[in-house]
Amino acid sequence: MDWYKTIFELIDLRSFSNLWFWIALAVMWSTTSHWVLGVPFDMVARARKDESTAQDLHDLVGINIRRLLYVARVSGLWLVAIAAFLFTALVVLALYYRVEFAQALFLLLAPLAIVRVLSLSTAQQIATTEPEGEVLYRQLTRHRMKVQAIGMVSIFITSLWGMWQNMQVYAIWPN
Numbered sequence: 001m002d003w004y005k006t007i008f009e010l011i012d013l014r015s016f017s018n019l020w021f022w023i024a025l026a027v028m029w030s031t032t033s034h035w036v037l038g039v040p041f042d043m044v045a046r047a048r049k050d051e052s053t054a055q056d057l058h059d060l061v062g063i064n065i066r067r068l069l070y071v072a073r074v075s076g077l078w079l080v081a082i083a084a085f086l087f088t089a090l091v092v093l094a095l096y097y098r099v100e101f102a103q104a105l106f107l108l109l110a111p112l113a114i115v116r117v118l119s120l121s122t123a124q125q126i127a128t129t130e131p132e133g134e135v136l137y138r139q140l141t142r143h144r145m146k147v148q149a150i151g152m153v154s155i156f157i158t159s160l161w162g163m164w165q166n167m168q169v170y171a172i173w174p175n
Contacts, residue, residue: 014169015104016104017162024108032112033147033148037064039060039140043057044141061126069124087106090109118143118147
C-alpha cells in the first residue's frame with residue numbers, strides 16, 4: 001500500500017478545490033466583519049441600550065484607534081514596503097507562473113489590505129473628530145457595512161476565480 005498516494009488522494013492540496021480553503025475564507029470574513037476596529041460589533045448594539053457598556057465601548061475604541069495609529073505612525077512606511085514586496089511576489093507567482101496557492105493567498109490577503117487601509121482611515125477620522133454616543137455608533141456601523149461589502153465582493157470574485165481554475169484543471173473547459 002502506497003501511503004503517500006493514499007494521503008494525497010485523501011487530502012487535496014490544491015487551494016480552490018479544497019474545502020478547508022473555503023472554510024478559511026468564510027471564517028476570515030466573518031471574523032473581519034465582526035471585529036470593527038478591534039471592537040466586537042455586538043458591543044455597539046448593547047452600548048445603545050446600556051450606559052456602562054457605552055462607556056466600555058468608547059474606552060475600547062479609543063484604545064484600539066490609538067494603537068492602530070501608533071503602529072501606522074511608527075512603522076507604517078516599513079509595513080507598506082514589506083506588503084508591496086509580498087504582494088508583488090504573489091502577483092508574479094499567481095499570474096505569471098500560475099501557482100494556484102499564490103492565487104489563493106492573493107485573493108485572501110488583497111481585500112484584507114484594503115480593509116486595513118479603510119480601518120486606518122476610519123481610526124484617523126474618529127481620532128480627529130472624537131465622536132461620542134450615536135455619532136460613534138453610526139461611524140462604526142458604516143465602517144462595518146463597508147467591510148462587509150468588501151467581503152461580499154471578495155468572496156464573489158474568489159468563487160468565480162476558483163470555479164474557473166477548477167474547470168481548467170478538470171478539463172471541463174478548454175484551455
